[in-house]
Amino acid sequence: MQSFASKYLRNKTTALPAHRGLFEQIGLLALGAAALMFSGVAVAQGQTSPWQQGAFVYTADEHGSSISAIDLAAGRVSTVPIPISPHNVQITSDGKRLLAVGEPAADGHGHAHGGNAHGSDEAKGRLLILETADLGTKPVTEIIVGDHPAHVIVDQRGERAFVTNAGDNTVGVVDLAARKLIATISTGRYPHGLRMSPDEREVYVANVQDGTVSVIDADGLMELARIPVGSTPVQVGFTPDGTKVYVSLRDENRVAVIDTNSRSLIGTIEVGRNPIQVYATPDGRFVYVANQGTDAEPADTVSVIEVSSGKVVDTIRTGMGAHGVVLSSDGAWAFITNIVDGTVSAIDVATGKVVAGFSVGRGPNGITYRPPQG
Secondary structure, eight states: OOOHHHHHSSOOOOEEOOOHHHHHHHHHHHHHHHHHOOOOOOSOTTOOOSSOTTOEEEEEEGGGTEEEEEETTTTEEEEEEOSEEEEEEEEOTTSSEEEEEEEEOBOTTSOBSOTTSTTSOTTSOEEEEEEGGGTTTSOOEEEEOOSSEEEEEEOTTSOEEEEEETTTTEEEEEETTTTEEEEEEEOSSSEEEEEEOTTSSEEEEEETTTTEEEEEETTTTEEEEEEEOOSOEEEEEEOTTSSEEEEEEGGGTEEEEEETTTTEEEEEEEOSSSEEEEEEOTTSSEEEEEEEEOSSSEEEEEEEEETTTTEEEEEEEOOSSEEEEEEOTTSSEEEEEETTTTEEEEEETTTTEEEEEEEOSSSEEEEEEEOOOO
């Protein structure tokens, strides 16, 4: 099975029981693997960790059909196999659940797992709900969503998840308590990255194939507008005040800027090669952009945009195939997935320096941060 990233991002409703058979085979292995699949962190020997106890980063390892959990304070990585090839992950606000989306993982014979999915199409994409306290040790809840699910977000109350179904040109809405798909919303062609506005009234969705961003009413569950932005928009990112949305334009090597009040394009900014994910700092001063490059010529940079000036003020070298971006909740750290290297780079926002690197599963794409709990 081709990965979502290699197949679609290169240049040119029912709640289901878990895959118990698969987890019976891998569950004990996952427990052992979680204790053994540690990666050294590139912090100088003898230094204390700069991160608090309980802070974690999770990655969607699409090529490895796994999720990696990085215990930042311990400098330890646990990689757990799952029954999908995850393209994206998202933590809930309470830190208790981890959501992952992707297509069913192929077994050793090239067949997709999921033949026991109660007669449903085994090729359909899945939303997995995992418990962070027992990652890899309990069967997951699976919900069929749509064709080629790309990204998932969840509201602050942990009640609803929104999933882009790239192959269906829809966004699926999942009731997390009922654990079922409750609505589908039509979008532009090939919806990919999406984010919710800070006031949670709207969801902005990047439509890769028609150069637009869909604006969705998060309560009414309908498309309100479709904004032309440029060539191959991949992901969106709100500023914390909700007044602007930044959109990566992969094939233009630019980031578009949308004014959310007028729902119009107000400018573009040149960044590195083939930008993918974008994320604003919590103070609203900067936007981090991961530049992945192409399959043939992967890139290894992150562009830092200053919001006030609309200019790139720093370019940071990370690892090959820089793709996913997330900021810690205190804004002190940026974490970048590097698809080609199979690593995560940790950037000190204050200095603009990469201070640590973690080896994770194969082909890490999406990334999410869980702050210390309690």
